[in-house]
Amino acid sequence: MLEHVVVAWTGSARARAALEWARRRPTTRAIRLLRVLPDDDGGHDVAAGARLALEAEVDRLHEVRPDLEVASSVVHGDVEAALLGAAAPGALLALGVGGAAALRLPHRSALLAAIAREAVGPVALVPVHGGDPHGPVIAGVDGTAAGVAAAQVAATEAAATGTSLVAVHVHPRGPIDGWPGGSLDAAARDITAHLPHLLVRQRIVRGDVRAELRSAATGASLLVIGRHRSPGPGSELEHDAVAGMACPVLLVRAEDARWSAPAAASGAAVAPAG
Incomplete structure (x- = not known):
């Protein structure tokens, strides 16, 4: 934490x-x-x-x-x-x-x-302006170690504020090779094992990563994304966030993945986001 x-x-x-x-x-x-x-x-x-x-x-x-x-x-x-x-x-x-x-x-x-x-x-x-303090916390999940950290940090923030978590995986447009939501399912299982009372919604969208995460930030209290060293949508989002997005943006590294509570039996509600 x-x-x-x-x-x-x-x-x-x-x-x-x-x-x-x-x-x-x-x-x-x-x-x-x-x-x-x-x-x-x-x-x-x-x-x-x-x-x-x-x-x-x-x-x-x-x-x-x-x-x-x-x-x-x-x-x-x-x-x-x-x-x-x-x-x-x-x-x-x-x-x-x-x-x-x-x-x-x-x-x-x-x-x-x-x-x-x-x-x-x-x-x-x-x-300066933006963010609904009662809105959900959004986590951008991409299957990388930084994405795992983003999901864990976002879950901790959501649990502390008493709101829900929406874990979002953006799949680029084009052919789909297998199930694109595997990293999302794994993140949800990990979160519910540690925070069994947190409502976790999963959302898979196809499109431009940068545009879809900007859209997801609307009405949210916080957007948490993993920070990557290589150029890409994450680094472009940093520039968007500096200009001012619809809510605060928390950038984390893989090393920031820490749980503050021991794992518990899974029992949280996991639902698709509307």
Whole structure:
């Protein structure tokens, strides 16, 4: 379970969206607000002002969620390097994305996409507007180790929020060689063995992976997909998510597949998605 969240803080609406998402997330146990200042950004006065602003946010978080461990830090240096360093295995880096700034500051969006692509830990891309907190959690399942991790992380998030999980497998258009839903069936069995009370829906669609997962995000509370090093629909979705999708997008690696509870007897309801 990804309990420790690092929020990239700038004081903007995008950063606040990421912070509020992390705060409301039931599985969050600790938050660190990280402000990165370029070496040439104003000197001592700017750094002092940034620290005061962070202290105010820490106090606010303690008031609204006393159970959280909250810390903050201001560092100087290269923004990309600092945020990549914060995206460590076992910690979740939350980045605010989308909004008008995505159009006004394309270099900023390119920076966030690079961080999402290169980070060695999980990354959440949280849009300024979007996501139904009562909607299901969507997992993109593709049969890879990263896809298995996405299904497990998505199931854990859905169970914690009391919503359902929709596991989606997108089969590219063209001839079908055998049953395309084998990885989906395996993921559902694995999930129900560990989380027997979670409602899991399975959905197989044919089409463009990128387009179908964007469509699945509509009305969802969260979309979880596996991150792959090689170019493809996953890397293209990172750019879509930075521009701002219909819900937050959580990118995980194969190494992020962890269960927080021992396996139980299978008894969960597994149903086809409507």
